[in-house]
Amino acid sequence: MGSSPNSKPKIIRGTAGYVLEDVPHMADYIPDIPTYSNPLQNNPAYSVVKQYFVHVDDSVPQKIIANKDSPRGVHFRRAGPRQRVYFESDDVQAAIVTCGGLCPGLNTVIRELVCALYHMYGVKKILGINGGYKGFYAHNTITLTPKSVNDIHKRGGTILGSSRGGHDTTKIVDSIQDRGINQVFIIGGDGTQRGADRIFEEIRRRRLKVAVVGIPKTIDNDIPVIDKSFGFDTAVEEAQRAINAAHVEAESGENGIGVVKLMGRYSGFIAMYATLASRDVDCCLIPESPFHLEGPGGLFEFTEKRLKENGHMVIVIAEGAGQELVSESIQSLNKQDASGNKLLQDVGLWISQKIKIEVRLVSFLTTMSI
């Protein structure tokens, strides 16, 4: 997910070094904001479950390891349904938008949001914003109902479309106001969440009763505290298919090497989990762990050793691994995409070329990427 959003965190301190890094809320700037009973309290499926509702003061510690004498440390607000809510169902005009990079499961999240709003909270007015942030002011909206989203989880991508760039905060908030939207669900990665933060700041400045909800999307699973981000399992499964294919190719000939480049701009979770699950990988290179090519302990030496021992080899490399080495040998282009993300060099092709040139034992080499 990369770095954190723009605005300063809302810090609340308690006894024994307890720190709550809280999320900003409409109640911070709307005095005496009314609350209502959560519609789930009238639903026997939820109300019978003891402790179904999250207590307003519940928080989750950042670190689970504690020392006897250390301060209680940083905590985050615990998510989940509360007994009191800030909107009456009939007054809600919800909007859902997907922005930035794609990830498996986006349609499932849209579907479940629509169904939960509609069936659990009785919200009947739900709009889909077409084409990411710029869709607020440059595209049409789609009416979303449980019926219209019924089968979308079986499709890849996002039915709402997505885009990079095009974040004009003023125009977005104007559009939110004009359309009478009062709950905005924003699904996306770190760039998207920075954008959501700007939208909330503008909404706060205008003192609007609009809830902004950021739903973190990262195929890389690099979000602390949460157990797993949606789409990660699918990415690991698909990665294993590529590893399997590379392994079949590598062992089919003498001294064959399969190089698999996987997603992971700044983190190697997909590469590591796929490697651990497949058991066919000899070497896994990730951005968190620097490596070198030549000399003792280098990749070339290890490759020669594995070929001598085993006659074939599979290397998995995450997209962001060894970027400093690539930049040293290829003129760095320093280009960015429309959202300002750095465009990386193709480490898969680069490492394959290097091995072909430097490791004499290699008879053939296949490169794949997902």
Ligand SMILES: Nc1ncnc2c1ncn2[C@@H]1O[C@H](COP(=O)(O)OP(=O)(O)O)[C@@H](O)[C@H]1O
């Ligand atoms: N600092 C920022 N402030 C406002 N909007 C941003 C910022 N960074 C990114 N965005 C917007 O968020 C959207 C998604 O960002 P991007 O980096 O492409 O994807 P992701 O959310 O997957 O990281 C784009 O429309 C982009 O313009």
Ligand SMILES: O=P(O)(O)OC[C@H]1O[C@](O)(COP(=O)(O)O)[C@@H](O)[C@@H]1O
């Ligand atoms: O090629 P693109 O669209 O820039 O995206 C590729 C990069 O985005 C990522 O998938 C991360 O994006 P998210 O964490 O937002 O899902 C990286 O693993 C990958 O390197």
